[in-house]
Amino acid sequence: MKHDPNTPQGSAYRNGTAPAGPAEAVRPAREPVLAVRGLRTAVRTASGPLEILRGVDLDVERGETVAVVGESGSGKSFTALSVAGLLPGGAEVTDGRVLLEGRDLVTLPEEERRRIRGAEIGMVYQDPMTSLNPVMRIGKQVTEGLRAHGWSKEAAHERALDVLGEVGLPSPRALMRQYPHQLSGGMRQRVLIACALAPRPKVLIADEPTTALDVTIQQQILATVSRLRDEYGLAVVWITHDLGVVARIADRVAVMYAGRVAELSGTRRLFTAPQHPYTDGLLRSLPTPAHPHQAPLPQIGGSPILLSDLPRGCPFAARCPHRADHCTTEEPPLLDRDSSRAACWFPRNEWTGKRLEVTGRAQDA
Numbered sequence: 598m599k600h601d602p603n604t605p606q607g608s609a610y611r612n613g614t615a616p617a618g619p620a621e622a623v624r625p626a627r628e629p630v631l632a633v634r635g636l637r638t639a640v641r642t643a644s645g646p647l648e649i650l651r652g653v654d655l656d657v658e659r660g661e662t663v664a665v666v667g668e669s670g671s672g673k674s675f676t677a678l679s680v681a682g683l684l685p686g687g688a689e690v691t692d693g694r695v696l697l698e699g700r701d702l703v704t705l706p707e708e709e710r711r712r713i714r715g716a717e718i719g720m721v722y723q724d725p726m727t728s729l730n731p732v733m734r735i736g737k738q739v740t741e742g743l744r745a746h747g748w749s750k751e752a753a754h755e756r757a758l759d760v761l762g763e764v765g766l767p768s769p770r771a772l773m774r775q776y777p778h779q780l781s782g783g784m785r786q787r788v789l790i791a792c793a794l795a796p797r798p799k800v801l802i803a804d805e806p807t808t809a810l811d812v813t814i815q816q817q818i819l820a821t822v823s824r825l826r827d828e829y830g831l832a833v834v835w836i837t838h839d840l841g842v843v844a845r846i847a848d849r850v851a852v853m854y855a856g857r858v859a860e861l862s863g864t865r866r867l868f869t870a871p872q873h874p875y876t877d878g879l880l881r882s883l884p885t886p887a888h889p890h891q892a893p894l895p896q897i898g899g900s901p902i903l904l905s906d907l908p909r910g911c912p913f914a915a916r917c918p919h920r921a922d923h924c925t926t927e928e929p930p931l932l933d934r935d936s937s938r939a940a941c942w943f944p945r946n947e948w949t950g951k952r953l954e955v956t957g958r959a960q961d962a
């Protein structure tokens with residue numbers, strides 16, 4: 598959609614209001630490894646197709662981690678599954694592009710798409726027990742995917758030994774002969790990461806992979822993935838509810854709301870100067886070191902949105918403390934906003950400006 602200079606967003610640009618946070622590039626300077634453009638995915642329901650993703654935009658560069666956050670049902674997993682080509686039955690990509698080093702996976706012939714996705718996009722899920730086959734030895738589970746992609750038995754075996762070591766598992770040779778139930782939860786999760794990384798993919802997509810693990814194990818796994826990202830130049834998409842995890846591993850963050858990216862920003866900037874009121878609400882609902890037991894923590898008002906009953910205009914408007922009439926008539930696109938992108942007609946500088954008028958002092962800037 599073309600940007601209208603008469604919208605409130607346009608006036609912010611004209612006023613030349615400066616960003617409050619550190620300058621971070623909103624987009625990778627180089628060509629992204631993975632570029633998702635206007636991705637739309639719908640599911641079949643009894644009352645017709647229902648759009649779950651309504652135009653997702655996302656880039657990930659080589660050696661970069663982009664965290665995807667947002668409330669339950671915002672479309673984080675559907676984004677991952679659409680990119681990886683692993684959507685459940687009844688769901689399909691209806692529009693947009695998934696560009697892997699410039700090749701559009703949405704329009705490639707099915708066979709080619711499957712080959713590229715299996716070898717070049719690795720995926721790790723939350724629950725290692727349901728993702729691993731309980732009656733198959735670890736070695737077979739790691740080599741299976743490689744064999745399916747044409748690796749010889751010997752080469753797959755060697756690679757499995759290497760990758761189990763790379764993800765920090767001790768005694769890979771002995772481990773290859775073990776079954777999942779013989780391993781701890783953290784080890785099983787590392788095995789899954791090894792399976793995903795075995796074919797040396799360019800992109801790793803991790804959907805809440807450490808949520809079920811205790812904090813120490815979680816931190817070890819985050820450190821391992823960050824090390825592998827740096828060593829191999831992996832492009833990592835990390836889906837999580839946990840803003841602590843985001844702060845620890847992400848270079849940039851995509852905040853999703855109602856099937857779209859509401860804000861895309863460098864991690865430091867997101868935490869210091871969130872542009873979208875939804876992001877601001879998420880951050881305000883976190884305890885801070887200064888007030889760890891602050892009670893009650895501010896909550897985002899209203900109820901999460903129902904995709905089957907989307908209102909006109911911005912989907913966050915009904916819950917937004919800064920909404921104006923314009924917000925309930927037209928949905929804002931994801932617009933470049935200083936060094937972030939935000940789908941908001943009244944991003945940060947607008948509402949901090951408004952508060953200045955009312956209170957006479959800057960509360961947030």
Ligand SMILES: Nc1ncnc2c1ncn2[C@@H]1O[C@H](COP(=O)(O)OP(=O)(O)OP(=O)(O)O)[C@@H](O)[C@H]1O
Nearest residue numbers: 640642647649668669670671672673674675676904
């Ligand atoms: N078959 C279906 N019919 C109707 N709605 C569906 C169907 N499958 C998924 N959805 C809806 O799609 C939305 C997006 O789901 P998704 O799993 O991507 O969310 P999420 O952001 O990953 O949430 P969570 O953090 O809880 O995993 C949810 O609101 C879900 O209810």
